[in-house]
Amino acid sequence: MTEEILNKLIKKLEEERSLIVRAIETQEHIEKLTKVINEKQKLLELIKSLNPEELKKYKEKLEMIQKLSKVNMSLALDNLQFIEEVFSIVFNNETRKYDQSGSITQDSKNFFNKKI
Template sequence: MNKELQKLLDSLVEKLEEEKKLIILSLKDSQYIEKLNQVIEEKREILSRLSRFEAKDFEGFKEKLEHIKTLSQINLNLAANNAQFIEEIFSSIFDEPKKYDQSGTVQQHQKGLFNKKI
């Protein structure tokens, strides 16, 4: 087995675990956001280095790759839930006024922070 590849995969697992903790903590306290951004950049660097390997090099690392996939999915779900939570907060604070069309009926509009023009 390739020692460099093993080390990179272990580093990626560490960064994913750290990212998971920081995603959760960043919702409570904004001081963690900068550290989260730093971890994401470090993770990108590891992924960039991993991309230099060929698919055959990853044979023998099936369990580690499955663990990485699971952690990545968890982090993605946590980030999406955080974004939805923040969107709901903005929606409740900045409730949009109703819009009426020419016939006087209320127009349906997409609610949400990501659907608004800023």
């Protein structure tokens, strides 16, 4: 059962990665991404209720989950930065950037670090 839950989570993380990349394309992708995130949350709740000793047997899968989670977080952050830059140019605001901790930093008026 534990291995099955971990495998499902890995598949959800891979699906999430694909949808994060495509989320800026259409509303349909955003809705699918939201659904996958909710399903992933339910799997994480199941994992949280498992015996920690049982999870230790699946160190490799847990490392894969951690790696995929970091990749997905980075992709989501990149999308957010892209959208913020587009809005800042459209509305003539200073570009704001998000760092890995989620803090906002101000940058000069530019698009992809090139003056326009």
